[in-house]
Amino acid sequence: MDKTDAEKRVKKLRAEIARLRDLYHVKDDPAVTDAVYDSLNKELKGILKDYPEFVDPNAPENRVGGKPLEKFEKVKHKVRMLSLNDAFSFEELEDWEKRIQKLVPNKSFDYFCEIKFDGLAVSLIYENGVFVRGATRGDGFVGEDITENLKMIHSIPLFLGSLRSDLKDSKRSDLFPPKVLEVRGEVLMRKDIFK
Known part of the structure; x- marks a missing residue:
């Protein structure tokens, strides 16, 4: 692929990725499987690796999530909610490890791997141990209130901490959550729930 073809393909891939992201994140109407979407992103990353002059920090492949829907109340995240990067090959995994080793030199690492489930990224806010708000990632800065x-x-x-009456007056801080606690993760539903 020459530079002209690469530029055309990058534009086409970005337009398609932006369209699919809008369908998935904004309209809640995914048009393709996650595997197809991931393969388009992988192809784009491959071209950009060969032609770094086409890298654009504002391009759709560098965005997280989507805009909140109008029907949901908006929630501003105190700290931006980021997304995980995918690795599709051992080469990409090795590149990731090299980046980590540059960030934390002269350290040995243990790794934990698990099957990736594709769910909905959420933020859970607890105040004095009580669940008070839940939000989607949205665009990383603003999400939707789905409490x-x-x-x-x-x-x-819905409540964190000890319910045991004999511990209510305890001074041990490890028995009770902090005044404000944010928990981030993903929620998912198994396919068999839909049957």
Whole structure:
């Protein structure tokens, strides 16, 4: 692929990725599987690696999530919610490890791997141990308030801390959560729930 073809392909891929992101994150109507979407991003990253002059920090592939829907109340995150980077090959995994080793030189690392589930990134806010707000990642800066929806998920505790009456007057700080605690993670539903 020459430079002219690469530039055309980058423009086409960016337009398609932006369209698919809008369908997925804004309209809640995904048009392709995650594998197809990831393959488009992987192709784009490959071209940009060969032609770095086409790298654009404001391009859709550098954005996280989507704009909050108007029907949900907006929530501003105190600290930006970021997304994880994908690695599709051992070469990409090795590149990632080299970046980590540059950030923390002369350290040995242990790794923990798990199967990747694709869920909805959420922020849970607890005040004095009580779940008070849940929000989506949105664009990383502003998400959607989905507190009431998250309260329906039984594995999300509505209260943190000890309910034992004999510990109520304890001075041990390890028994109680901090005054304000934010927990970030993903919620997901198994396919068999839809059957």
